[in-house]
Amino acid sequence: MRRAALLTALCLSLTAAAASPGHxxxxxxxxxxxxxxxxxxxxxxxxxxxxxxxxxxxxxxxxATLLRKLRADVExxxxxFLLMDAGDTFQGTPIGTLTKGRAxxxxxxxxxxxxxxxxxxxxxxxxxxxxxxxxxxxxxxxAANLKDEETGDVVDWVEPWIIKDYGNLRIGIIGxxxxxxxxxxxxxxxxxxxxxxxxxxxxxxxxxxxxxxCDVILAVGHVGIPYDPxxxxxxxxxxxxxxxxxxxxTAMDVAHAVEGLDAFFCGHVHKxxxxxxxxxxxxxxxx
Numbered sequence: 001m002r003r004a005a006l007l008t009a010l011c012l013s014l015t016a017a018a019a020s021p022g023h024x025x026x027x028x029x030x031x032x033x034x035x036x037x038x039x040x041x042x043x044x045x046x047x048x049x050x051x052x053x054x055x056x057x058x059x060x061x062x063x064a065t066l067l068r069k070l071r072a073d074v075e076x077x078x079x080x081f082l083l084m085d086a087g088d089t090f091q092g093t094p095i096g097t098l099t100k101g102r103a104x105x106x107x108x109x110x111x112x113x114x115x116x117x118x119x120x121x122x123x124x125x126x127x128x129x130x131x132x133x134x135x136x137x138x139x140x141x142x143a144a145n146l147k148d149e150e151t152g153d154v155v156d157w158v159e160p161w162i163i164k165d166y167g168n169l170r171i172g173i174i175g176x177x178x179x180x181x182x183x184x185x186x187x188x189x190x191x192x193x194x195x196x197x198x199x200x201x202x203x204x205x206x207x208x209x210x211x212x213x214c215d216v217i218l219a220v221g222h223v224g225i226p227y228d229p230x231x232x233x234x235x236x237x238x239x240x241x242x243x244x245x246x247x248x249x250t251a252m253d254v255a256h257a258v259e260g261l262d263a264f265f266c267g268h269v270h271k272x273x274x275x276x277x278x279x280x281x282x283x284x285x286x287x
Contacts, residue, residue, distance in 0.1 A: 025167065025168060027080070027166055027167040027168055027169035028074075028077075028078070028079040028080065029079065029080045029081075029082060029166050029169060029171070030070070030074045030079055030080070030081050030082070031082045031083075031084070031218070031263075031265070032067070032070060032081070032082070032083050032084075033083070033084045033085065033086060033220065033265040033287065034084075034085045034086070035085060035086035035087060035088070035222070035265075035266070035267030035268070036086075036087070036088045036089075036119070036267050036268070036270055037085070037088070037089050037096075037104060038088055038089070038090075038091060038092025038093055038096060038121065039089075039090060039091050039092050039093040039094075039095055039096015039097060039099075039101065039103075039104055040059075040092065040093045040095075040096070041059050041060035041063070041093075041095055041096070041103065041104055041107050042059045042060075042093065042094070042095045043056060043057060043058050043059040043061075043062075044056075044057050044059065045057070060103075060107040060110075060111075063107075063111065064107065064110055064111040067083060067111045067112065068111070068112065071083070071112065080166035080167070080169075082114050082115075082164065082166075082171070083111070083112060083113050083114050083115075084113065084114060084115045084116070084117070084173070084220045084265060085108065085113060085115075085116045085117070085220075085267075086117050086119070086220050086221060086222055086223075086265055086266055086267030086268070087116070087117045087118045087119025087120075087121075087122060087177065087221070087222030087267050087268070088119035088120065088121045088122060088222060088267060088268065089101065089104055089105075089108075089116065089118070089119065089122060090104050090105070090121070090122050090124075090125070090130075090133060091121055091122075091124050091125060092121065097125075100125045100129050100133075101122070101125065101129065101133045102133065102136065105133050105136045105137055106136075108137065108139070109136075109137065109138045109139070113137075113139050114139055114140075114164070115139060115140050115141075115142055115162060115173055115175070115220060116137060116139065116140075116141045116142070117141075117142055117143060117175040117176060117177060117220045117221050117222055117267075118130065118134070118141060118143060118146075118158070118177055118222065119177060119178075119181075119222035119267060119268065120177070120178060120180065120181040120184040120185055120222065120268075121184075123181070123185045123189040123190055124185070124189065125189075126188075126189050127189055127190060127191065127192075127193070130189075131157045134157050134158060135157060140158075140159045140162045141157070141158045141159065141175070142158060142159050142160065142161060142162060142173060142174065142175020142220065143155075143158045143159075143160070143175045143176065143177050144160035144161055144174050144175055144176060144201045144202070144205050145176055145177060145179070145195060145196040145197070145198055145201040146158055146177055146193065146194075146195060146196075147193070147194040147195075147196050148192065148193070148194070149192050149193060149194045150192070152194070155193070158175065159175070160174070160175065160201075160205060161173055161174045161175065161205050161208070161209060163209070163212060163214060169215055169216065170212075170213055170214045170215050170216075171214065171215070171216050171217075171218060172205075172206075172209030172212070172214035172216070172217040172218070173217075173218050173219070173220060174201075174202055174205045174206075174209070174217065174218070174219045174220075174221075174261075175219075175220055175221060176198050176201070176202070176219055176220070176221030176222070176223055176254075177195060177221065177222045177223075178195070178198075178221075178222055178223050178224070178247075178268060179195040179196065179197060179198065179247040179249070180195075180247050180248055181195045182195050182247065183247070195247075197244050197245040197246075197247075197249075198221070198223065198244075198249060198254045199244040199249070199253075199254050199257040199258050200244060202219060202254060202258045202261060203257075203258050203260075205217075206258065206259075206260040206261065210260070216262050216263075217260060217261055217262055218261075218262060218263050218264070218265065219251075219254075219261055219263070219264045219265065220264075220265045221251065221264065221265070221266060221267070222267045222268050223249075223250065223251045223254065223264075223266055223267070223268055224250050224251060224266060224267070224268040224269035225250060225251050225252060225266050225269060225271075225273065225277060225286050226250050226252055226269075227269060227271055229252060229273075229277045229286070232250070232252060233252065233277075233280075236252075236253070236256070241253060241256055241257065244257055251264050251266045251286050252277065252279070252286060255279045255282055255284035255286060256279055256281060256282065258282065258284075259282050260282075261282065261284045262284065262285065263276075263284065263285040263286075263287065264284055264285070264286050264287065265287050266286060266287060273287070
């Protein structure tokens with residue numbers, strides 16, 4: 001597989017040389033990802049910035065405007081723009097809960113999202129509602145380890161992965177959801193679903209995407225990076241990494257187990273990280 005050079009700034013930039021010898025074309029891709037929106041698309045006061053005089057946050061309108069501007073600026077410079085979300089999107093605040101997530105999906109459609117990986121809380125209003133929202137999306141919903149319990153196949157209302165072509169750069173994007181969903185959702189809301197171990201699924205998806213000549217392979221998933229990545233890494237190196245079928249596996253555990261994944265865009269833990277964590281053995285970048 002031809003690998004791209006990975007550069008991190010505010011978002012992830014990917015560059016790749018053209019496949020044909022003698023052509024020095026550079027393809028630039030800016031990746032922006034959101035996660036754990038929890039229906040929070042209404043305007044609000046940013047008390048986390050200033051408790052006494054909080055600036056006003058504009059909600060969905062401001063966010064959509066910002067995303068459109070980012071996309072326009074990137075494309076004006078002959079770059080490409082990829083916008084993804086890592087799940088727990090639909091509920092948790094009044095506007096999301098009262099509309100059962102419809103307002104959030106409508107916002108994402110307007111903002112121009114390219115892919116969504118659903119999270120455990122996206123089943124809170126029931127399975128039928130989650131399926132309806134996935135079908136309402138004007139972009140792919142991805143979850144390679146979300147399977148029909150009877151057949152073992154990926155459910156027919158999501159895609160396991162997608163391929164995006166940007167100039168001469170072919171990107172494979174694998175979707176994931178934490179297997180802990182089995183213990184985090186009401187049984188009635190996830191009846192008939194299997195949340196399969198992630199590492200074997202990612203390994204197989206990488207094989208399939210490499211067979212389709214993908215230059216770069218990304219994952220977007222409702223899976224957490226450990227709160228303290230360095231402590232977790234050092235403990236795993238000392239005590240041994242978990243089995244691949246451990247439901248509580250983090251994105252770091254998956255990235256350690258699987259070769260060939262360039263970057264993993266995560267959610268679930270509600271913590272921001274200033275820098276990407278790069279796996280020492282596989283060189284996968286975790287965001």
